[in-house]
Amino acid sequence: MARSPIDRVTLGLHQRTKMSPWSQQKTVEAVVVHPGFTGFSSPTADPRNDIAMIKLSSPVKLTDAVTIACLSTRDSDFDHSLCFVTGWGHVDAAKRQLADVLQQSKTQALDAKQCRDVFRAMGDDTTVIEVKQLCANFTRTYSGVCSGDSGGPLTCLGTNRREPFVVVGVASYIVGVDCNTMNPSPSVFTKVSSFIPWIARVMEVN
Secondary structure, three states: OEOOOOOEEEEOOOEOOOOOOOOEEEEEEEEEEOOOOOOOOOOOOOHHHOOEEEEEOOOOOOOOOOOOOEEOOOHHHEEEEEEEEEEOOEEEOOOOEEOOEOEEEEEEEEOHHHHHHHHHHOOOOOOOOOOOEEEEEOOOOOOOOOOOOOOOEEEEEEOOOOOOEEEEEEEEEEOOOOOOOOOOOOEEEEEHHHHHHHHHHHHHHO
């Protein structure tokens, strides 16, 4: 395990600058980054493995405000047409202004092939989307993932009634320089189901 650059996390938070009575703060013991992730800026950059796990120093108390999110293990686990992204990323890309209150946007999940088709229809033949990635397509203007949302969840309505919503993706990057625009491009996410074996191994040894 690598020593963490993050010293704590806050759970159950809704307003970024104000703790609520039901929030919990936990110190971070370590962060485990996928060994296949090489970043975005190096010549050998490979964003396909853009995923990490955080180990907390003490257990979390499960409450109505802090609960467990189920992970998607296969594409049939969820309804691709009813998904949501959440985060405190920039609400104004030009002003680089972070949201104070947690933002949510409804979206549609696209598999790698569907995502490539959308980019081609937009005249983009250079963006490469692999099978370990998926996209979220935002049809509403001024919505979508922006800087500061990386690592946030893409959750979709589950097909199993015991699991109303499942986490299917982790926000990875946006294509282009703009976000929250009139015509947002699909946002790219790491596909959680492709990393279930790795997640299980990390939990087993840590």
